[in-house]
Amino acid sequence: MTLTTKLLGSKAVAALTAPHGVDRYLEMFNPMWAATEVRARVVDIHRENPGAEGSAPVATLTLQPTSTWRGHRAGQYVQVGVELPGSARRLTRCFSISSAASLPGERFTLTIRANDEGQVSTFLVNSAQVGQMLHLSQADGKFTIHESAATPTNNHLVMISGGSGITPVMAQIRTLLRDGYDGRANRKVTFIHYARSEADQIFADELAEIAAGDNHVDVHLRYGDATFSEFELRRLVPDFKNTDTWACGPGGLIELVRDAFGEENPRLRVEFFKPPTVSTGSATGAVSFVKAGATAENTGATLLEQAEALGLTPEFGCRMGICFSCVKTKTDGTVRNVLTGEESSLPDEEIRICVSSPVGDCSVDL
Amino acid sequence: MTITDIKPRNTKPATKKRATVRASDPKNPNLTPEQLDAFGDELDDLRQRVLGKLGKEDADYIRMIVKRQQQFEIAGRALFYLPPAWPLAVAALSVSKILENMEIGHNVMHGQYDWMGDPKLNSRIYDWDTMAPGENWRYGHNYIHHTYTNILGKDRDIGYGILRMDEDQKWRPYYLGNPIYALLLMLLFEEGVAVHDLEVDRIMAGERTWEETKKVGKPILRKVGKQTLKDYVLFPLLTGPFFLSTLAGNAVANVVRNIWTFNIIFCGHFPAGVATFTEEECENESRGHWYYRQLLGSANITGGKLFHIMSGNLSHQIEHHLFPDIPARRYPELSVEVQALCEKYGIEYNTGGLTHQLWTVAKKIVRLSFPTGTAKPQPAPVATSDETLAA
Ligand code: FES
Numbered sequence: 001m002t003l004t005t006k007l008l009g010s011k012a013v014a015a016l017t018a019p020h021g022v023d024r025y026l027e028m029f030n031p032m033w034a035a036t037e038v039r040a041r042v043v044d045i046h047r048e049n050p051g052a053e054g055s056a057p058v059a060t061l062t063l064q065p066t067s068t069w070r071g072h073r074a075g076q077y078v079q080v081g082v083e084l085p086g087s088a089r090r091l092t093r094c095f096s097i098s099s100a101a102s103l104p105g106e107r108f109t110l111t112i113r114a115n116d117e118g119q120v121s122t123f124l125v126n127s128a129q130v131g132q133m134l135h136l137s138q139a140d141g142k143f144t145i146h147e148s149a150a151t152p153t154n155n156h157l158v159m160i161s162g163g164s165g166i167t168p169v170m171a172q173i174r175t176l177l178r179d180g181y182d183g184r185a186n187r188k189v190t191f192i193h194y195a196r197s198e199a200d201q202i203f204a205d206e207l208a209e210i211a212a213g214d215n216h217v218d219v220h221l222r223y224g225d226a227t228f229s230e231f232e233l234r235r236l237v238p239d240f241k242n243t244d245t246w247a248c249g250p251g252g253l254i255e256l257v258r259d260a261f262g263e264e265n266p267r268l269r270v271e272f273f274k275p276p277t278v279s280t281g282s283a284t285g286a287v288s289f290v291k292a293g294a295t296a297e298n299t300g301a302t303l304l305e306q307a308e309a310l311g312l313t314p315e316f317g318c319r320m321g322i323c324f325s326c327v328k329t330k331t332d333g334t335v336r337n338v339l340t341g342e343e344s345s346l347p348d349e350e351i352r353i354c355v356s357s358p359v360g361d362c363s364v365d366l
Numbered sequence: 367m368t369i370t371d372i373k374p375r376n377t378k379p380a381t382k383k384r385a386t387v388r389a390s391d392p393k394n395p396n397l398t399p400e401q402l403d404a405f406g407d408e409l410d411d412l413r414q415r416v417l418g419k420l421g422k423e424d425a426d427y428i429r430m431i432v433k434r435q436q437q438f439e440i441a442g443r444a445l446f447y448l449p450p451a452w453p454l455a456v457a458a459l460s461v462s463k464i465l466e467n468m469e470i471g472h473n474v475m476h477g478q479y480d481w482m483g484d485p486k487l488n489s490r491i492y493d494w495d496t497m498a499p500g501e502n503w504r505y506g507h508n509y510i511h512h513t514y515t516n517i518l519g520k521d522r523d524i525g526y527g528i529l530r531m532d533e534d535q536k537w538r539p540y541y542l543g544n545p546i547y548a549l550l551l552m553l554l555f556e557e558g559v560a561v562h563d564l565e566v567d568r569i570m571a572g573e574r575t576w577e578e579t580k581k582v583g584k585p586i587l588r589k590v591g592k593q594t595l596k597d598y599v600l601f602p603l604l605t606g607p608f609f610l611s612t613l614a615g616n617a618v619a620n621v622v623r624n625i626w627t628f629n630i631i632f633c634g635h636f637p638a639g640v641a642t643f644t645e646e647e648c649e650n651e652s653r654g655h656w657y658y659r660q661l662l663g664s665a666n667i668t669g670g671k672l673f674h675i676m677s678g679n680l681s682h683q684i685e686h687h688l689f690p691d692i693p694a695r696r697y698p699e700l701s702v703e704v705q706a707l708c709e710k711y712g713i714e715y716n717t718g719g720l721t722h723q724l725w726t727v728a729k730k731i732v733r734l735s736f737p738t739g740t741a742k743p744q745p746a747p748v749a750t751s752d753e754t755l756a757a
Contacts, residue, residue, distance in 0.1 A: 016600055018592045019493035019500075024486055028436055081483070088425030090483035318507030320656070322690050324477040324489050325509055340414055350480065 005067045008035035031133050034066040038136040042128055048111065048202040055200040058164075059125040060098060065136065070140030071103045074175035075168040075246065075271075078326050080110070080134030090135065093120040093346070094273075096167040096248075097139065099172040105290060111202065113164045143246065143271040145172050155187055158237055160228065160257055161195040162249025162294045168271065169193075169248055170203055177215060188216035190237050194253065198223050228253055230260035258272055285361035290331060292366060302338060303328075303353035303364055314353065314366050321355035333362030376424070385694065385733050386533045389641040389662055395712040398650065405711055406654025412569025412703055413689055416696050424693045425482050431469050438462035442619070446605050446612040459619035463675075464626055466495045469694065475500055476508060478693045497560040497593045498583040506563045512690050516635060516642045516663030523635065524642065526551070526558065527567040530734040532642050537737040543736030555624035560586050626676075630667070630723060634683035637665040638726035639716050660687035666701070666717035673720075674698065684715065 007013065013022050013035070022035040031039060044062035049055065055184050072078070074097075081092040085364050099112035114125035145157070157176075161169040173191060181187065195201045202220065211219035220236065240261070247270045254272040261268040283300030294310045304326055317325030321339055327350050334345040335343045335356040343359060344351075353364065387393070398404065442459030445451040471494030473479070486492070493500035506522065514520035525531040529548055530541040551558045554627050563582050568574045597620065603615040641662040648659065667673075667681040674681050679694035685701050686694065696698040708715040718726075 012600075015592070015595055016604075018596055019495060019589070021486075024432075025436055025440075028433060050571070083425075086422060088422040088482060092483065317505070318513040320653070322512055323504075323508040324480070324691070325505070327480075327490060328476075339410070340417070 002067055006036070008033075009068075016106060022098045023362050032064075032066055034068045036068060038066055038068050038070070038138060040049065040065040040134050040136050042130055042134065043107070045128065045130060049200060055196060057125050058111060058113045058202050060109050061105055061124060061128070063134065063136075064107050065105065069102075069105055069107045069136070070138050071106060072097050072101060072108060073144040074171040075144040076102045076139040076141040076171075077168070078110070078139050079137035080120065080124070082120055082123065082128075082132075084119060085127070091120050091346075092135070096122075096141075096171070098167045098170050100171060100178045111164075111167050111170070112285050141168075141271070143168055143248065144267055145175070155188045156237070156329070157187075158233075158240060158243050158245040159189060159191040160233075160245065160247040160249070160253075161192075162228075162253040163196070164273070165247075165249030165253070165271070166193055166195075166203065167248075168204075169246060172246065173210065173217060177210070177213075177217070181215070184216040188218065190218050190220070192220045192222065192228075192233070192236070194222045194226060194228065194249065196224070203248075228254075228256045228260075233260060241267065245269070248272065282356065283359065285333075285358070287358050287361075288363045289366045290363055298358050298360070298362065300357055302355060302357045303335070303351075303362070303366075306358075306365075307353065307366060312366065316354055319354045321352050324352065326352055326354045329365040330356075331363045331365050334359040335362060384533055385730065385738050387639055387641045388534075389643045389647060389659070391641060393639075393714065394641060394662060397654075397711065398656065399654075401711065402652055402654030402658055404654070405707065406652065406657050407755075408707055409657045409688060409704075410653070412700065412707075413692065416692055416700060418567060419696075420481060420693065424479070424695065427695050428470070428474075428479055428487060429694070431465060433471060435462050435465040438465065446601070446608055446615055449608060449611060452611060452615060456618050456622070458613045459616065460622040460626075463495060464676055465621055467502075467623060467627060468630070468680065469498075469675055470678075471495065471678070472678050473694045475504055477691045480691075495593075496556045497586070498556070499560070499589040501509065502563040502582055502585060503559070508690070512687065514648075515646050515660055515687060516640070518642050518644055520645060521554075522562070523563070526562055527565060528558075529731065531636055531730065533734065533738045535643065537734075541735050544731050548731045552625055552628040552674075553621060555563040556620060557590075560590060562715070573660075620676045624662040629720075630680050631676045632727050633665060633667050633723040634680060635664060635749070636727045636730060637716060637718070637723040638730065639714065640665050657688055658713070660684070661704075661713055661715070663687070664716070665723060667720050667723055668717055669720060684717075 008022055008026065017025055021037070023037045026035060027037075027039075032041060033233040040063035042061050042066045046060045046062075047060040048060055077094045077096045079092050079094050081090045083090045095110045095112055097108050099107075099109040102108045110124075112121050112124050114122045117352050159169045159172065169191070173189065176189065181189075193207075198204075198221075201223075203206070207219050207221065210217050218236075237243055245257075245261070247254060247268065249272060251272045254270050258268070258270065283298050285298050286295055287298045287303065287306050288295040289307055289310065289312060292307075292310075292312050294307075294312060296306065296310055299306055299309070301309070304314060304316055304319065314328065315325055317323035319326075330349050330351045332347060334343055335351055336343045336359050338355050338357055351364075353366070376732070384391075399418055409618060438458045439462035442455050442457075442462055445455035445458060448455075471492065474487050474492045475489050475494065477489035480489050489504070511521055511523045516524065518524065518532060525535060528551060530537065530544055535541075560676070564579060564583075564586065569579055597616040598613055601616060602609045605612040643659055643663070662683060663689045664683040666684050667677065669681055671675075674697075679697045680686060682697035682701055683695070685697035688704065689697075689700065694699070705715050707713075
């Protein structure tokens, strides 16, 4: 951390700008100046699968973060906030970091697939230009590896990924190789990846290089209909249940891997993507209030009323949508605004629970 | 529905002139529940139409205002290093504080810009540059005042627990000081708003527990401390030899802001003709009646574009009360349609110039300092909607 960053982040400076943050003023002069917030400028955009017909485009964005970036460990993700052109609405989504572990203020990369449903990913892959500013969080997530060349703790590591789940796994392998992990001392990595097709395989050249290198990293690429099987894993890694394993991919793949490892196997760390929510158009499904740990059948009443019916006491004021006392984060699902009839399925969206009723399954952070 | 359906409440002239107006006053239309529903639907429609339009223009606007406010603030703080420029410094800082409190703070804290997803403009994160902590204010203002607007005994903004602003507040000799309290409140408005949520009158009456008071009081102390440290210690110290002149300048800027905001806000609900409601009138209230109450209970101030910006568009108090969570810069365009609706339903749209509205407020403050009826009753003129649209 530079002296300026330290100074700008100090209590004394904060007392001068209170009740506002120092960043409210700094950003006015230069978007890359920050005291506590993290922002980044896109400095390079590289298309990963230019020739892939019929599959979603993938791009790697290189980001130069502000000096407030604390760095990341391989396998972590970051929240990216972006104002889509024309809408002025900032949308925030999580993306895994694809580059090797970074130090404070260092550049890192995100490798993103443009999902049809994902407004943010589509924008970042297809329309963002070099120079685009992004709002970031600090890196977060526990899908990390504690192995390093200097302090080896494992003899054998297994990585399993599917589709875009390759991103955090790539970050881990890149970190291991960069930090001198060379397979001596009988350490090795078995990496199994499932992709839709060979043409759709991102990082193909680099994977081939890794596979050919003298590094004891075995790369197994599976395409098309090939799905994960315990049988195959056992053939590659006979003692897999006692081997530290990282698995990342779509929910279906992770289910299979979990079944193979058995309930609560501490050797297995997983991360998976949520399937996108689709509105069912009616008051069916289940409502869950995550913090309270309460779940009930959706009655179609407002979320505030349903929470109260379960004996919860969320904060409220006007009960008519004007005071914002009752705002909570909807983590999942679709809600309908009872005043306007408008439906919204955005993940992690702030809603006024006094005027929102769930449509289908819905979870609220309450 | 046609306009002729709306019957005046009472054809007989009121026997006794009241100093303040009740919703049941003959001048107000006696809308049936069906008419109120129709009226509510039309306003809901209007609301939807404007919500649908929110976008880049609104985001650019509020960011532009924030930028201007910061420029004024930085200019003001810097000019204190240049003693001859003292009046300029005070003026710049006053403008900055007024913009920050009104067009930015008040409106952002109403959630008008929550849809932008920018944490710096989020209603629950934002805190404004005054001694009143945002969290307390959001409760007392956004919830209590905006939900129970002008309901006697429920809306604590009627007289703020200090003044007698309605005839139905029972007269006590204490109220002889009404004009003096008003003057003090104007000069110390920032402090007044900060302690408003303590509900001192209720503490005195023993209606509030010590626990409750502590919960509200702590953030007030913390915020007052921070504001004092900034304006009366740190910035004066930073200007070294000009410590005293900076301190005085900051104090004056705060008071200028106090006077301005007090005047704008008192024109919102206290000019002649604004109606109050009883709790019975609002029991099981429909959405249409809620809208109707907001309309009868608020008043606008006419003026130019700059005036509206400097008042945080609270010069459109009526539109603000109908649509508290719609970005305030939309109020001028909304007011055209609201006035048309008022005409259709025979509801008075209370508006007038700043001096006119203030004059009627001042008269009310003086009149109500006396037991009602002893002072010469003198119905104040009410501006008609013909005078509007200057905006
Ligand atoms: S309780 Fe007031 S907005 Fe929900």
